[in-house]
Amino acid sequence: MAILVVAEHDNESLKDQTHKTVTAAKAMGGDVDVLVAGKGVKDVAAEAAKIDGVRKVIACDHESLRRQLAEAMEAVIVPLMGDYDAILAPDTTSHKNYMPRVAAKLDVQQISSVTGVESADTFVRPIYAGNAMATVQSSDTKKVVTVRTTAFDSAGEGGSASVDTIADPSGPFKAEFISEELTVSDRPELTDAKIVISGGRGMGSGENFVMIDKIADKLGAAVGASRAAVDAGFVPNDYQVGQTGKAVAPELYIAVGISGAIQHLAGMKDSKVIVAINKDEEAPIFTVADYGLVADLFKALPELDEELSKAGY
Amino acid sequence: MKVLVPVKRVLDYNVKARVKADQSGVDLSNVKMSMNPFDEISVEEAVRLQEAGTASETIVVSIGPAKAQETIRTALAMGMDRGIHVETDDDLEPLAIAKILKGIVEAEGPEMVILGKQAIDNDFGATGSMLAALLDWPQGTFANSVAKDGDSLSVAREVDGGLQTVKVSLPAVVTTDLRLNEPRYASLPNIMKAKKKPIDAKTPGDYGVDTAARLKVLKVTEPPKREAGVKVEDVAALVDKLKNEAGVI
Numbered sequence: 001m002a003i004l005v006v007a008e009h010d011n012e013s014l015k016d017q018t019h020k021t022v023t024a025a026k027a028m029g030g031d032v033d034v035l036v037a038g039k040g041v042k043d044v045a046a047e048a049a050k051i052d053g054v055r056k057v058i059a060c061d062h063e064s065l066r067r068q069l070a071e072a073m074e075a076v077i078v079p080l081m082g083d084y085d086a087i088l089a090p091d092t093t094s095h096k097n098y099m100p101r102v103a104a105k106l107d108v109q110q111i112s113s114v115t116g117v118e119s120a121d122t123f124v125r126p127i128y129a130g131n132a133m134a135t136v137q138s139s140d141t142k143k144v145v146t147v148r149t150t151a152f153d154s155a156g157e158g159g160s161a162s163v164d165t166i167a168d169p170s171g172p173f174k175a176e177f178i179s180e181e182l183t184v185s186d187r188p189e190l191t192d193a194k195i196v197i198s199g200g201r202g203m204g205s206g207e208n209f210v211m212i213d214k215i216a217d218k219l220g221a222a223v224g225a226s227r228a229a230v231d232a233g234f235v236p237n238d239y240q241v242g243q244t245g246k247a248v249a250p251e252l253y254i255a256v257g258i259s260g261a262i263q264h265l266a267g268m269k270d271s272k273v274i275v276a277i278n279k280d281e282e283a284p285i286f287t288v289a290d291y292g293l294v295a296d297l298f299k300a301l302p303e304l305d306e307e308l309s310k311a312g313y
Numbered sequence: 314m315k316v317l318v319p320v321k322r323v324l325d326y327n328v329k330a331r332v333k334a335d336q337s338g339v340d341l342s343n344v345k346m347s348m349n350p351f352d353e354i355s356v357e358e359a360v361r362l363q364e365a366g367t368a369s370e371t372i373v374v375s376i377g378p379a380k381a382q383e384t385i386r387t388a389l390a391m392g393m394d395r396g397i398h399v400e401t402d403d404d405l406e407p408l409a410i411a412k413i414l415k416g417i418v419e420a421e422g423p424e425m426v427i428l429g430k431q432a433i434d435n436d437f438g439a440t441g442s443m444l445a446a447l448l449d450w451p452q453g454t455f456a457n458s459v460a461k462d463g464d465s466l467s468v469a470r471e472v473d474g475g476l477q478t479v480k481v482s483l484p485a486v487v488t489t490d491l492r493l494n495e496p497r498y499a500s501l502p503n504i505m506k507a508k509k510k511p512i513d514a515k516t517p518g519d520y521g522v523d524t525a526a527r528l529k530v531l532k533v534t535e536p537p538k539r540e541a542g543v544k545v546e547d548v549a550a551l552v553d554k555l556k557n558e559a560g561v562i
């Protein structure tokens with residue numbers, strides 16, 4: 001069996017979600033190749049070649065792939081699939097965008113956001129905001145799978161796969177990139193961070209998130225949010241943690257002024273340790289919290305900042 | 314421009330799903346069902362396009378059991394013109410849904426199809442992009458804003474790093490994200506009016522597509538339970554626990 005893993009990268013560096021997806025692929029059994037599609041991706045391809053257990057890296061380097069638009073990704077991947085029995089990609093927005101296109105073109109039902117690989121054709125995936133786990137067996141000849149990377153460990157380094165370059169995708173495409181507004185931050189990415197601190201509607205305003213930022217900087221944490229905080233315009237959309245935002249599973253998740261709706265829990269309940277700070281002792285977030293602090297966040301956050309300083313942070 | 318909006322009837326977002334004891338699925342008897350929230354956003358967007366004079370006709374389609382008619386009526390009460398109900402009791406997978414939708418697109422000739430980015434029951438997040446691929450149309454997924462500009466659409470998309478704007482030529486598929494708009498509530502007069510709007514009755518067979526399931530559900534189980542921990546007295550106690558008990562800071 002041959003499996004193609006599509007790399008997550010930003011044309012400059014390879015993201016760890018790729019290593020985690022390789023682990024999921026290995027659990028299916030078979031040879032694992034990695035596709036690096038982008039622009040100026042020589043270094044990224046070289047990094048991918050070092051992932052332990054990768055047979056070969058396929059690089060496709062073209063302007064139309066710089067932002068990995070769905071139409072161009074489909075054009076690169078579908079012709080390659082003659083050689084593969086399965087394709088896996090992390091369930092980030094870039095891959096969620098084109099993977100169903102690939103599946104439809106191959107006449108395959110995609111298996112989305114798997115958290116477990118039982119065998120080459122059987123997978124576990126959360127449904128209903130993670131309130132149920134479905135074990136599904138695919139009868140399609142090829143498998144198209146997106147991977148909830150927080151559920152898998154990273155494949156190690158130490159490999160030395162060859163890098164093949166393939167021809168450019170044939171355009172023109174009916175979609176073009178116009179612009180982007182990316183959130184600039186020196187903090188770790190939400191899905192990678194060891195510690196995440198998120199704020200909810202209780203934060204009251206975007207300015208008040210400064211209190212969370214300060215603590216995040218002390219702890220080297222990423223900052224997240226509930227949907228309500230995003231909808232209210234306190235923070236950008238890419239902060240949203242939950243069923244329909246990002247799934248995170250850090251060592252420590254601190255929820256501040258977040259009630260703990262089903263949809264929010266779906267994105268963070270696999271965190272190792274959960275802390276909740278909420279003034280309502282009945283808030284559902286406390287039912288999943290290892291440590292709950294019933295307090296007004298406007299008092300608790302400055303105190304936390306100070307206690308951390310005292311503790312040497 | 315004709316606009317088509319597919320909608321799904323799902324377990325209401327406020328209801329926590331209960332797994333059946335025999336592990337065959339989620340118990341949907343005697344629970345509140347509603348329109349998938351992302352589909353409400355799609356309906357709202359279509360109605361706004363019509364109010365702005367951009368859409369000439371708005372058609373809502375639902376593929377599902379008899380009760381899916383209620384969901385279609387909700388969309389009609391929000392302002393859509395007419396409905397199509399493709400009746401089936403099978404819980405069809407996104408690929409089968411996309412194939413039926415392709416048949417509807419070919420019959421109706423819309424220039425734009427607006428779908429939710431995911432259904433909150435199965436969480437596949439696949440139907441919109443699958444439809445686009447089957448039609449060889451471009452797509453603007455996870456839309457935060459949509460503007461028509463001549464014979465193309467400018468779509469700002471909610472992506473992991475922030476927002477990305479793409480231009481797609483029409484016809485095109487758009488999938489909606491949470492911030493695209495705030496769906497309206499249907500007014501009583503509009504609910505009454507919606508009762509008179511036409512709904513075409515169809516079956517999957519009318520579109521001649523194979524809708525057999527590709528995924529066999531072996532079992533559906535409860536996720537691992539997380540026990541509530543302890544309440545701490547104050548911030549100092551919290552920091553102490555995190556450092557010395559949990560060892561996470």
Ligand SMILES: Cc1cc2nc3c(=O)[nH]c(=O)nc-3n(C[C@H](O)[C@H](O)[C@H](O)COP(=O)(O)OP(=O)(O)OC[C@H]3O[C@@H](n4cnc5c(N)ncnc54)[C@H](O)[C@@H]3O)c2cc1C
Pocket residue numbers: 199200201202203225226227228229240241242243244245246256257258259260261262263264267277278279280283295296297298326350351433
């Ligand atoms: C289709 C759909 C998808 C969704 N997807 C997501 C998703 O991905 N992620 C997500 O998070 N939500 C999602 N939601 C929304 C979800 O249902 C909740 O509405 C949302 O999570 C609530 O956010 P919140 O907890 O910040 O706000 P609220 O529920 O309003 O809670 C605010 C909390 O702050 C506390 N508080 C207020 N002031 C203070 C204070 N001074 N000190 C301490 N505590 C205080 C309150 O006690 C309360 O518990 C989705 C909803 C739908 C319908």
